[in-house]
Amino acid sequence: MKIKGKTEISAIPKDLENIKIGIVKAQWNSAVTDTMLSECTKALKNAGILEENIISKNVPGSYELPLGALFIENTHNPAAVICLGCVIKGETDHDIFINQGIAQGIMGLNLRFSKPFVFGVLTVNTEEQAIARADGSKENKGKEAAEAALEMILLRQDLKKEVQGQIGFRNR
Numbered sequence: 001m002k003i004k005g006k007t008e009i010s011a012i013p014k015d016l017e018n019i020k021i022g023i024v025k026a027q028w029n030s031a032v033t034d035t036m037l038s039e040c041t042k043a044l045k046n047a048g049i050l051e052e053n054i055i056s057k058n059v060p061g062s063y064e065l066p067l068g069a070l071f072i073e074n075t076h077n078p079a080a081v082i083c084l085g086c087v088i089k090g091e092t093d094h095d096i097f098i099n100q101g102i103a104q105g106i107m108g109l110n111l112r113f114s115k116p117f118v119f120g121v122l123t124v125n126t127e128e129q130a131i132a133r134a135d136g137s138k139e140n141k142g143k144e145a146a147e148a149a150l151e152m153i154l155l156r157q158d159l160k161k162e163v164q165g166q167i168g169f170r171n172r
């Protein structure tokens with residue numbers, strides 16, 4: 001199986017088998033976020049992540065995703081945390097504030113902890129658009145979020161291996 005992008009997944013299961021991954025899922029629009037979660041989990045398991053190493057938690061809405069991810073980071077020290085949510089535009093600008101808050105919150109976590117916190121959040125105008133992006137059989141952004149997490153974990157591992165043993169290497 002190929003991870004989206006370039007990494008050949010069958011070549012690296014050994015590197016992934018002891019890896020812990022967090023998932024935090026918003027309960028708002030749960031018909032959509034539930035299928036994102038199941039496709040995300042399926043993709044992780046297919047790649048060799050053990051079920052007991054997937055820490056999956058719910059938060060009320062997407063706005064709570066960065067803090068939920070931080071809780072998982074603080075308690076489990078995972079290799080990555082995948083944030084799954086679905087914000088649908090309504091009559092007001094709430095979606096803009098929520099989406100900006102999540103995007104900035106998640107980016108801050110990436111850079112603070114030097115590990116992937118994946119933005120698996122649908123920012124759509126309609127429920128139909130959300131469903132089209134969280135279809136179990138075809139496109140599913142939960143699956144893509146899992147692939148992004150794995151690809152970034154592998155990139156980090158590769159870069160560490162490249163510099164291990166070199167003077168000045170800091171293992172973070």
Ligand code: DLZ
Nearest residue numbers: 026028060061062063085086087088094
């Ligand atoms: C309040 C709100 C609204 C209006 N819409 C959504 C949405 O489409 N998707 C979502 O995940 N959450 C929504 N929320 C809830 C907020 O994310 C948050 O949970 C509350 O504002 C409490 O902080």
